[in-house]
Amino acid sequence: EVQLVESGGGLVQPGVSLRLSCAASGFTFSNSWMTWVRQAPGKGLEWVANINQDGRTINYIDSVKGRFTISRDNAKNSLFLQMHTLRAEDTAVYYCARDQGWGAYDYWGQGTLVTVSS
Amino acid sequence: QSVLTQPPSVSAAPGQKVTISCSGSSSNIGNNYVSWYQQLPGTAPKLLIFNNNKRPSGIPDRFSGSKSGTSATLDITALQTGDEADYYCEANDNSLTAYVFGTGTKVTVL
Numbered sequence: 113e114v115q116l117v118e119s120g121g122g123l124v125q126p127g128v129s130l131r132l133s134c135a136a137s138g139f140t141f142s143n144s145w146m147t148w149v150r151q152a153p154g155k156g157l158e159w160v161a162n163i164n165q166d167g168r169t170i171n172y173i174d175s176v177k178g179r180f181t182i183s184r185d186n187a188k189n190s191l192f193l194q195m196h197t198l199r200a201e202d203t204a205v206y207y208c209a210r211d212q213g214w215g216a217y218d219y220w221g222q223g224t225l226v227t228v229s230s
Numbered sequence: 231q232s233v234l235t236q237p238p239s240v241s242a243a244p245g246q247k248v249t250i251s252c253s254g255s256s257s258n259i260g261n262n263y264v265s266w267y268q269q270l271p272g273t274a275p276k277l278l279i280f281n282n283n284k285r286p287s288g289i290p291d292r293f294s295g296s297k298s299g300t301s302a303t304l305d306i307t308a309l310q311t312g313d314e315a316d317y318y319c320e321a322n323d324n325s326l327t328a329y330v331f332g333t334g335t336k337v338t339v340l
Contacts (some may be wrong), residue, residue: 137273147276147329156232156334157267157275157318173328207274214263215322216280223274
């Protein structure tokens, strides 16, 4: 059974850092592009970043460039999102998802909530 | 503001059909595959359609996707109460070097 389990969310103050993790199982993690998608409360889905199989190709949306870093550890079947200088507008549920190819996300985690507030 | 535009809501009676449009441009839908997702309240999104018109295993054929030019469409036939959810289109955007989701459409079964 495929599982993606996010962790690391919480309530933080503006300007601080947070690291999200996503533990993958049930598929060959090292063969898959992986993605982070977020959803602000009551809002739509927003694609955040993706990373290819060996971690050498990475893309971000403009609003997180220079603040967020996506990475992976294939030996530990884990995906990460290091977030710096957090802003109120980063408040969202963050989902990790597997890309089966051409941007089709076939497996999703349950999400982890990040709340940025003073 | 998403670059993929969907109607905020559509509705129909049980057994009827709804069509959800997704309007983009040549930098996204016009030259890339479109995927569609269903998000039931309080749950993670679920892949319904990929590569414009393909269904993953387990997705009923009541759900179908198509693409023409810079627009895509999701059709849901034989509507059921369990289909009440938010639906999102998604595609790669070559100009943004990122993937984008549509604005989302809420389907209501009357």
